[in-house]
Amino acid sequence: MAGERTYDVVLFGATGFTGGLTAEYLARHAPPGLRWALAGRNPGRLAAVRDRLAAIDPTLVDLPLLTADVTDVASLRAVAESARVVASTVGPYVHHGEPLVAACATAGTDYLDITGESEFVDLMYVRHHAEASRTGARLVHACGFDSIPHDLGVWFTVKHLPADVPITVDGYVRAGGRFSAGTYHSALTAFSRTGQASQAARDRRAVEPRPTDRRARAVPGRLARSAELGIWTVPLPTIDPQVVRRSAAARPEYGPDFRYRHFAAVKRLPTVVAGAVGLGALVGLVKLPPSRRWLLGRLASGQGPTAEQRAASWFRVRFVGTGGGQRVVTEVAGGDPGYDETAKMLGESALCLALDELPQTAGQVTPVAAMGDALLARLVRAGLTFRVLKQQTAQHSA
Numbered sequence: 001m002a003g004e005r006t007y008d009v010v011l012f013g014a015t016g017f018t019g020g021l022t023a024e025y026l027a028r029h030a031p032p033g034l035r036w037a038l039a040g041r042n043p044g045r046l047a048a049v050r051d052r053l054a055a056i057d058p059t060l061v062d063l064p065l066l067t068a069d070v071t072d073v074a075s076l077r078a079v080a081e082s083a084r085v086v087a088s089t090v091g092p093y094v095h096h097g098e099p100l101v102a103a104c105a106t107a108g109t110d111y112l113d114i115t116g117e118s119e120f121v122d123l124m125y126v127r128h129h130a131e132a133s134r135t136g137a138r139l140v141h142a143c144g145f146d147s148i149p150h151d152l153g154v155w156f157t158v159k160h161l162p163a164d165v166p167i168t169v170d171g172y173v174r175a176g177g178r179f180s181a182g183t184y185h186s187a188l189t190a191f192s193r194t195g196q197a198s199q200a201a202r203d204r205r206a207v208e209p210r211p212t213d214r215r216a217r218a219v220p221g222r223l224a225r226s227a228e229l230g231i232w233t234v235p236l237p238t239i240d241p242q243v244v245r246r247s248a249a250a251r252p253e254y255g256p257d258f259r260y261r262h263f264a265a266v267k268r269l270p271t272v273v274a275g276a277v278g279l280g281a282l283v284g285l286v287k288l289p290p291s292r293r294w295l296l297g298r299l300a301s302g303q304g305p306t307a308e309q310r311a312a313s314w315f316r317v318r319f320v321g322t323g324g325g326q327r328v329v330t331e332v333a334g335g336d337p338g339y340d341e342t343a344k345m346l347g348e349s350a351l352c353l354a355l356d357e358l359p360q361t362a363g364q365v366t367p368v369a370a371m372g373d374a375l376l377a378r379l380v381r382a383g384l385t386f387r388v389l390k391q392q393t394a395q396h397s398a
Contacts, residue, residue: 005109007035008354010066010083012090012100014038015045017304018114018144019089020052021343027053027060029347029382031355037064039079039086070096073103080107087112087143087350093120094193101128101139108135110353114144114346118239119197122204125364133363140370143349144342145175147243148367149317149384150262152376153332154244155368156386158254162324166257169321170221171244172229172265173236175337177305177313214256216248221261229318233263247368255323265318310336318389327394333385341384348378 013019046065054061068075080103093115104111105128121141218241241262248254313336334341356374
C-alpha cells in the first residue's frame with residue numbers, strides 16, 4: 001500500500017510537450033512542501049526541463065530527476081514504489097502505457113493519465129483492475145480534456161437536479177485550438193485500431209459488473225438541429241460518454257435511471273458535412289500501413305502549438321439536464337483545451353489524489369468516482385468555469 005513514500009507526486013513524461021506544460025503548472029501551483037519529481041528516459045532532457053522550472057521557482061533547482069523507460073520494468077517498478085501518485089503523459093498509451101499501469105497497480109500507487117484511447121482504458125481494466133483493487137491503487141484515466149470537463153460537468157449538472165429520480169443529460173462541445181504531435185499520433189493510432197478497440201470493449205463488458213438496482217447508460221444521439229441552442233448537434237464518438245456512464249454506475253447520486261448523450265455543437269451544416277468527409281477519408285488512410293506511416297511522419301514528437309496560439313484557444317461544453325420535473329442548463333468553459341487546460345486538469349488531479357480527503361475507492365475508477373467534489377473545487381479555484389445558465393420547470397428538451 002502507498003503509505004510512506006519518498007515522493008507525493010512523480011510526473012512521468014515531463015520531456016514531452018504536454019508533460020512539460022504540466023511540469024510548469026506544478027512549478028507554479030504546487031503547495032510548499034510538496035515532494036515531487038520528474039521521470040523520463042533521457043536524463044539530459046529531464047535536466048533541461050528542470051532548468052525551465054528553476055526559472056519559474058528557484059527552489060526547484062534541485063528537483064529530483066528519475067530515469068525510467070517503458071521498456072525497463074525494473075525502472076518503472078522503482079518509480080512506482082517511490083511515489084504516492086504517478087501522473088503519465090506518455091502516449092500513444094496503447095503502445096507505451098501498460099507497463100507503468102502494471103507497476104502502479106502492483107505497488108499500490110495511484111496512477112493518472114490523459115488518455116482518450118478507449119481501447120487502452122478497456123484493456124487496463126481487464127488486465128489490472130483486480131490487482132489495483134487488491135493493493136488499493138486508484139487507476140484514473142482520462143484526466144485531461146478527455147474527460148474532465150465532461151465527467152465533472154455532468155456531475156455538476158446532476159447536483160442541480162432532484163435526487164432519486166430518473167435523469168437525462170445531453171452534452172454539447174465547442175472548442176477552438178490546435179493539436180500537438182502527441183495528440184495527432186494518438187488519434188491516428190486510435191483510428192487505425194477500431195477493430196481492436198471493439199474487441200477490448202467486448203472483453204471488458206464480459207467481466208465488468210454493473211449496478212443491479214439502477215441503470216446508467218450512454219446512448220448515441222443523432223444529427224439534428226437545435227433551434228433553442230442555435231446549433232447542429234453531431235454525435236461525438238469519443239471516450240467521454242463511457243467515462244460519464246461509468247461515473248453514473250459508481251455513484252448513486254445519478255439516480256435510478258441515468259442516460260447521457262454526447263455531441264459536438266456545430267453552427268453550420270456545411271461544416272458538419274466537410275468534417276464527416278474528412279474524417280472518413282482519414283480513417284480509411286490510417287488503416288493502410290504506407291499512408292499511416294506518411295501521416296505519422298507529418299509531425300515530430302514534442303511539437304505543439306505556440307504560447308500565442310494556445311492563448312487564442314478555448315472550449316465550452318454546455319449540458320442540458322432534466323429530472324423530477326426540473327430542467328437545468330449548465331456550462332463548463334476554459335482556455336486552450338488540449339494543452340494549457342489539460343496540464344491544469346492533470347496537475348490538479350495529481351494534487352487532489354496526493355493531498356485531499358477523498359472517498360474510499362480502489363481499482364480503475366473515473367475522475368468523479370475517485371475525486372468528485374474535491375477535484376471540482378480545485379478546478380474552480382484554478383480558473384475553470386462551472387456555472388448554471390438556466391434552471392426551470394422542465395417543458396422541453398434541446
